[in-house]
Amino acid sequence: MADSGSEAIAVIGNTDLTPSESENNLKNTMVEKGTSLLKKMEISVAEAEKRTGKNAVNMQETYTVYLIETRPVDAASEGTNPALDSLWRRYSEFELLRNYLLVTYPFAVVPPLPEKRAEFVWHKLSADNMDPDFVERRRVGLENFLLRVASHPVLSSDKIFYLFLTEENGWKETMFETGFQAKADSRLKALNATFRVKNPDKRFAEMKHYGDELQSVISQLLRVRARAADRLYGVYKVHGNYGRVFSEWSAIEKEMGDGLQSAGHHMDAYAASVDDILEEEEHYADQLKEYLFYADALRTVCRKHELTQYELEMAVQDLTSKKQQREELATGTIRTFSLKGMTSKLFGQETPEQREAKLKMLETQIEEGEEQVKERNAECDEFVKSAWVDIERFKEQKDHDLRESLISYAIMQISMCKKGIQVWNNAKECFNKM
């Protein structure tokens, strides 16, 4: 649990951070930056439990629920332990919440959820969603997600988010009442369609390209790291065989027996130590994964901007063509080809009354068109402004977090080396007694 009111902990001064401590550091940084939401409540995902129930098609299924705990932060009642509010949520509910946020705040780089399925696993790690280690890491990831949203300057004040945290039932209904679902469907369709923007905003294009690169390189890093972890596991475990053979050998020796036997124990300890080492490294991998998914969120914002830009361009194009039509009609010159124009040419001109009616209709359309362009322009400007603010915020957060991650990786390596030095020094002492 993040302890309230603490200052930023100096990560580097203490080289023996446990993984939970490093998690805390991230949390403390988020809490410190303090949105109004975080200033008044503590949020955590404290537990996970297995449930069985009937699903939508009335089939029996097993799933995991996570306990969200909230507690009011009241400076006055430091001494007392204020009441905990809690409710259970499934992963799918988190997904719904995130989709809602994506649609409602298209300019925001929305924090990602922990992965749906275990990827980048190495052989010992389970790809099973029910595996307790996976569930535990997901619990941590979900807590992280909530804290990220709660510390976001815009997202933290969302009412639906607040209900998600505090109201077990009725949350979903309220969310659907916002009508975001309809917007979601149309947006989704539009986003998946291919379209080309005539004057792409250079900054967003660069950001999208960066998002692509970030996604690609972090994927590669996670893959390579997983393979290396697999191999390292093998190296350590084989040393366990030394333990076994030394023990057997000591049975046939007189003077060498004791030294061999105790050396064997150290070899066993060495082999066993890799489990903790690699578990810590998984936390590091999870931190990288968060930014792998963040890269996708970033690309989504850029794509949405493209869509907004495209819609503006379409509106402008539409208006221009309507204006041109009006001009042709007014002056009688036909510059744009139209079937109507051709047929009227072939089969006779239209009457002045018909022309008048048409002109009037075009005028209305042009008025509407101009309104639309004005709207879309404002939309675009608004989007660009908000998106760029959030992108800058995201950049700073990313630089800070990833740097911390690299530092914690170094600390892990140091810890691993120190363990190695200790074990082999112990072994050496035993060998000397051989």
Place this chain on the structure above:
Amino acid sequence: SHFQKNVDTTLTDGSSFNASMQTSPASMINQYKFEEDADTKDIFVTVDNPESHVTAIETYITYRVMTKTTRSEFDSSEFEVRRRYQDFLWLKGRLEEAHPTLIVHPLPEKFVVKGMVERFNEDFIETRRRALHRFLNKIAEHPIFSSSEDFKIFLTAASGELTSHKKQGPGFLSRMGDTVKAVAAAVRGVRNRPQEFTEMQEYVEAFSQKIISLDKVTQRIVREQKEYLEELKECGPTYALWSQSEEELAEPLKNVAGCVDRCCKETEEQVKNLSDHLIPVLHEYVLCADTLKAVLRRRDNIQADFEAKTEALATKKANRDTMRDDLDKAEDRLEWANNALKSDWTRWQKVMRTDLRSAFVDTAERNVSYYEKCLAVWESFLHSQRTDAEGNGKVDFS
């Protein structure tokens, strides 16, 4: 040293045993009571400087063998000769012939076929050189072997002299005769093997298994380390690639890439150390186990021969005087062989203990050093981030 020098114990012809040369069995035991006293080491041998020689027929490597000694039986105090692997083989063979129940340290194998190690590969030559060095030093430290005439000639003779000396010694036919006798004895089998030799055999069986296992485990570790290294080699470049897309993060990412690369180098060296130092020693003791088995077999054969002659005397009527003579010789030979083996066995166990202890201590030290170097790499990264952050005023470390 404590063995009696006035008895010539080197028998260049293993089959002609002159009993009259010997004193009582008790004094024979005394002969073999030797304690290693490092202060009285009076001969130092080194093997180095491999050179390849090309002739019309073949290409081979010679090694420089340098000797420094204060022993009176040597004409000079320093010698330098060049020897090839064949010469070492010859020396080993001579020692084994002369002392069938003494334990001769093994030579590195002729040729490692698995993995297609090229005979003239640098690493192979260096590993072999070290093993040859160990071999000669083991001979020099052995109270009996070190006074062998063949050993002396090996250390001091010019190439031509050595070649002609090699041609002497028991002819082909007499060697054939020995082999036939040995096979006959083996077929006969020993009937009343003393308990202590049975215990020795049991020990050798078990020891052989253990040392073979250790050799295999170590080779497996090397394999796993190499595969780990293959993957690790890709990490550094990935961090470096990432740094190219970043601004603020570029420096720490490049730094991490450098750290991972340096750890890779250390890991590479670590793997090489295991291959170059621990594995050859374990391998030697695998071969030792085979030597011990052979020595025990030869002892059994000598006993079997004695038992056969005893039986013959009891059953046959003719030639009783000659047979009695033969029997006496066989009995002496057996007693001699048993005592020699018992003493050398004790000596061998001490040497084995020293060798394997120092090999494992050495390995542990190298592992410690490996982790210390990697530790330094990552600590320097932390330090750089600390000073960076303080410089930028980002984090307060007070």
